[in-house]
Amino acid sequence: MATPEAGQYRRIATEEAFSTPELFDAMRAWAAAAPADEPDQDFWSYVFSQDLPGLQRVRRQLLDLEDERLQIMDANGVDVHLLSLTAPGVQTLDNGAATLLAARVNDQLAEVIARHPGRFAGLAAVAPQDPKAATVEIERAVRELGLNGVVINSHTRSEYLDDEKYWPIFETAEGLGAPIYIHPRSPSALMAQAYKKYGLETGIYGFQAETGLHGIRLICSGVFDRFPGLQIVLGHLGEGIPFWLWRVDYMHPVRSSHNSRPSLELKPSEYFKRNFMITTSGMNWHPALRFCIEAVGADNVMFAIDYPYQLTEGAVEFMNDAPISAEDKHKIFHENAERVFRIRSC
Numbered sequence: 001m002a003t004p005e006a007g008q009y010r011r012i013a014t015e016e017a018f019s020t021p022e023l024f025d026a027m028r029a030w031a032a033a034a035p036a037d038e039p040d041q042d043f044w045s046y047v048f049s050q051d052l053p054g055l056q057r058v059r060r061q062l063l064d065l066e067d068e069r070l071q072i073m074d075a076n077g078v079d080v081h082l083l084s085l086t087a088p089g090v091q092t093l094d095n096g097a098a099t100l101l102a103a104r105v106n107d108q109l110a111e112v113i114a115r116h117p118g119r120f121a122g123l124a125a126v127a128p129q130d131p132k133a134a135t136v137e138i139e140r141a142v143r144e145l146g147l148n149g150v151v152i153n154s155h156t157r158s159e160y161l162d163d164e165k166y167w168p169i170f171e172t173a174e175g176l177g178a179p180i181y182i183h184p185r186s187p188s189a190l191m192a193q194a195y196k197k198y199g200l201e202t203g204i205y206g207f208q209a210e211t212g213l214h215g216i217r218l219i220c221s222g223v224f225d226r227f228p229g230l231q232i233v234l235g236h237l238g239e240g241i242p243f244w245l246w247r248v249d250y251m252h253p254v255r256s257s258h259n260s261r262p263s264l265e266l267k268p269s270e271y272f273k274r275n276f277m278i279t280t281s282g283m284n285w286h287p288a289l290r291f292c293i294e295a296v297g298a299d300n301v302m303f304a305i306d307y308p309y310q311l312t313e314g315a316v317e318f319m320n321d322a323p324i325s326a327e328d329k330h331k332i333f334h335e336n337a338e339r340v341f342r343i344r345s346c
């Protein structure tokens, strides 16, 4: 490999959201009909009903794939968006409709990627609420459409993927070498009530609490003893887990009459380092980045913007200016994403 010039980086952004008009219609109908205590209902009703300039921009930019998005990428030196259907995807819809819609979205995504060689990669949308159908779609999306992995938006109807009924999804993903990006959504109904009083259920804290819990549940369930090659990706610098790893290791063997944690072959932190990648989405903060590199290694960190919810300029500037080695910057900007998502290097 040629030694890259300092400051010259290929930039692959790995948590970049889009939607389709059909998905918007389905989400609007769902948000209008969902019970008021449905955790994501408030947020999506707000996104669809308010005409604030920021929300108009987000709605426009979610639906645009080939125009404004590419201009913003070009203006900021972003080479590739790894695209994923925005949360909560199809996970709130009825099983049959969700499965059909996921397949249509994946077809559309593959067409966009094919029209812009080298600019886009994509994660397959799936409907985990029908695990069998989800495995069929993952297989099709990866093998036939050439998509680079799978996105699942944390809980599905307040259930988590450590439930064994979802393990066929892991088996399929592991077999294909397809990473699963577990993207945040509002906390499950089990925990959502405690977030409402101060509007904490979204990006300020609830997304992280929900998705960090999901990651810890997967580790403690033993899913990685069963599927040692499974690769999970978490945004927001690991949704808080890296900071907590030492204490999870320390507490995990402590047993008492009221916990029933299964025994594990490895320490929790060893699974995190072996089976998880983390991305910088929405966490443009150098102290946290440096801590994560020290805690989990630069080979496990990837660049992400969280377009269009976060601005491209800030994310690129954050990583350009990061006080880390050029070698680590190359890993984070592109080399790790090329390896994990099998994005052609150039």
Ligand code: MN
Pocket (backbone or CB within 6 Å): 015, 017, 183, 235, 281, 306, 309
């Ligand atoms: Mn995101």
